[in-house]
Amino acid sequence: MRKRFIVVVMLLCFFLSVTQVYAEGHGKMKGGHGDFGDKVFFKAMLIIKNQEELGLSDDQVKKVKDLKIASKKDLIKKKAEIDLLALDIKAALWEDSVDINAVNALIDKKYEIKKEKAKSLVAALVALKGVLTEEQQEKLKGLCKKGKR
Numbered sequence: 066m067r068k069r070f071i072v073v074v075m076l077l078c079f080f081l082s083v084t085q086v087y088a089e090g091h092g093k094m095k096g097g098h099g100d101f102g103d104k105v106f107f108k109a110m111l112i113i114k115n116q117e118e119l120g121l122s123d124d125q126v127k128k129v130k131d132l133k134i135a136s137k138k139d140l141i142k143k144k145a146e147i148d149l150l151a152l153d154i155k156a157a158l159w160e161d162s163v164d165i166n167a168v169n170a171l172i173d174k175k176y177e178i179k180k181e182k183a184k185s186l187v188a189a190l191v192a193l194k195g196v197l198t199e200e201q202q203e204k205l206k207g208l209c210k211k212g213k214r
Contacts, residue, residue: 101186102140109133115208119201128196136189143182150175
């Protein structure tokens with residue numbers, strides 16, 4: 066009886082630790098940044114935070130802020146569409162008679178939007194870099210290397 070209790074406690078501890086590790090690391094890459102969105106928003110904030118050291122004009126600051134807001138809005142819309150499609154897929158799978166073609170169409174649509182999301186974030190990152198001059202980009206790289214965040 067005592068052995069059985071110890072085994073049950075050990076299994077319980079194992080499952081709790083596995084779920085904790087999964088929950089902490091879910092959706093994140095090794096560098097601590099989840100995706101391109103995080104990179105875009107981090108870089109925009111870094112630029113805005115160090116605007117004086119980079120020698121940004123008021124127009125450049127406005128462009129960076131506008132780009133950040135537009136990217137965030139687009140990201141929110143796309144994430145909502147993806148979440149809705151995921152719910153539609155789950156609902157379709159709960160039906161007594163599952164239409165495999167309809168589910169496959171929903172899956173295709175969901176991943177098409179994910180692809181659009183990734184491409185729009187990459188475009189935003191490129192546009193963000195395009196706001197800065199080459200000299201400002203070099204200064205920004207220097208600030209990143211120094212760890213000034």
